[in-house]
Amino acid sequence: MNKLLTMVVCALACWVALAAKQAPNMADYDWYDGTQLTIEGTAFADGETPYCRLPKTAKGKVPDAVFGMSRHATGVNVRFVPKGRKLMFKWVVANPSVVDAFMGPTAMTGLDVYRQDRDGSWKFAANPRYFFYEKDADGNDHGGEYAMDWDPGRPCMVYLPLRSLVRSFKVGIEKGAKIEPMPRHPVSRRIVHYGTSIVHGGCVSRPGMAFAAQEGRLADVEVINHGYSGSGKMEMSMCEVVSSIDAALYVIDCDWNMTVELQKQNYEPFVRELRRLHPSVGFARVAALRACAQGGVFLRRIHQPPLAARRHPALLLSAHAMGVRQYGVGRAIRQHLPLQLTRDVDSRLLLLLSPVGGYQRREVVLRCAV
Numbered sequence: 001m002n003k004l005l006t007m008v009v010c011a012l013a014c015w016v017a018l019a020a021k022q023a024p025n026m027a028d029y030d031w032y033d034g035t036q037l038t039i040e041g042t043a044f045a046d047g048e049t050p051y052c053r054l055p056k057t058a059k060g061k062v063p064d065a066v067f068g069m070s071r072h073a074t075g076v077n078v079r080f081v082p083k084g085r086k087l088m089f090k091w092v093v094a095n096p097s098v099v100d101a102f103m104g105p106t107a108m109t110g111l112d113v114y115r116q117d118r119d120g121s122w123k124f125a126a127n128p129r130y131f132f133y134e135k136d137a138d139g140n141d142h143g144g145e146y147a148m149d150w151d152p153g154r155p156c157m158v159y160l161p162l163r164s165l166v167r168s169f170k171v172g173i174e175k176g177a178k179i180e181p182m183p184r185h186p187v188s189r190r191i192v193h194y195g196t197s198i199v200h201g202g203c204v205s206r207p208g209m210a211f212a213a214q215e216g217r218l219a220d221v222e223v224i225n226h227g228y229s230g231s232g233k234m235e236m237s238m239c240e241v242v243s244s245i246d247a248a249l250y251v252i253d254c255d256w257n258m259t260v261e262l263q264k265q266n267y268e269p270f271v272r273e274l275r276r277l278h279p280s281v282g283f284a285r286v287a288a289l290r291a292c293a294q295g296g297v298f299l300r301r302i303h304q305p306p307l308a309a310r311r312h313p314a315l316l317l318s319a320h321a322m323g324v325r326q327y328g329v330g331r332a333i334r335q336h337l338p339l340q341l342t343r344d345v346d347s348r349l350l351l352l353l354s355p356v357g358g359y360q361r362r363e364v365v366l367r368c369a370v
Contacts, residue, residue: 026145029088029172034078037171038181040222041076043192043245051076051166053226054241062238065231073160074200075212075225078169079184080156084177087150089113089128092143093164103203105130108163111146112208114217116155122217127206130161143168155182159207162200185222187246191215192224194242195253195286199227221248232257234266239273249282250274 035050044055047070054062054070062070071094093109109130114122128146150156160166173179193199193212201210208214216223224245226238232254242250258266275283 026088026090026172028175029086030175030177031090031170031172032080032179034169034171036181037078037080037179038184039076039078040184041073041216041225043224047071049165049167051160051169053224058241062241063231063233063235066228066238069200069228069231071165072163072200073166074162074207074227075159075210075216075223076166077157077159077213077216078171079158079182080171081153081180081182082150082156082171082173082177083152083179084174085150085152086147086174086177087156088145088147088172089158089170090143090145090172091130091160091169092167093130093161094167095164103163104205106206107161107201107204107209109144109161110206111144111161112159112206112213113148114157114159114208115151116157120220122157124208125156147172152177159213162204162207162210185220188248189219189221190224190245190247191219191221191249191251192226192242192245192247193251193253194226194232194238195251196227196232196256197229198256199225199232199253200229201227202229227253230257233262234258234270236266236269236273239270243274243277247278247281249284250278251284251286253286255286 039050042051042053044053046055046057047053048056049071051073052071053074053076054067058070059067089111091111095109106127106129111126111128112124113126113128115125116122126146126148128144130144158169158171160169171179193215196202199210199212201207201213204210208217210225210227212223212225212227215221224247226242234252234254252271255263271283
């Protein structure tokens, strides 16, 4: 018993010493606000903060639930090239104590840091947690802090929290070193992905694992994430939002939140208006097979000319066949997590289907079984 107690005390002492050693001193860094760097993943400059997904003027026009979730920094990332060996991040969210039955705080309020390899691919580097809940002298939230080493000149990409309003984000670099913004991806290589909680990043463990984030890294494109949990229902107000963003490919991924009756009501006017405004831009629909089975005749009618110039290829991705049933967890995780994992395949397909990949057909239906 004494031996065990001694081991526990020693372990705690080592942990405290390590924490003290790693505690960063903000005065040792030169600081850059996120707005001085390259922000991707949002197409509007007049949001409540620079990291919101819809402008303030959208309030009252789009559904209230959508506007509320548009304040989440889902899919928003900051890209830059540090020229020093020491980096530090400081960020403040509006709801640091937010909890979710199916997602941990690392995804809800944490960051996700990626480092670009010499071959151009992005590799995971760190997942800073939002551990600090203390208040400063003015009563404001102290915010999260995280320091790490870096290879000078190696590009860095930081995904912001999936389910939080980010009030501020700053990057510090060792004194005397500089940070350069990266060029923003061209609009001609942009994907707008409109959908449900799956696009929103439901049940992933950290921000960079959301499907749309994987899609962007794999294709080396900017992805504008308009995923809204439980609220991807193709209202015409959302068509106005989606169609106002210039892109190379529009992905509509709303079946999971729509009944057949709602599809019949909203799908055709949404798609026709989007195609009218962007007749030469790629369009993909991700379809749940359960919805296709229930509304197959309706969907076949919608996907006839003049909406499409030719027949669409149907691509089947079976989540059940890829291991969904082996997850002994709750319904929400069983439905979301395997789809996040298997949609790496979807990312590759979307790359081929978009003008980015040289694919010439203008519309396609991806079908996902669940």
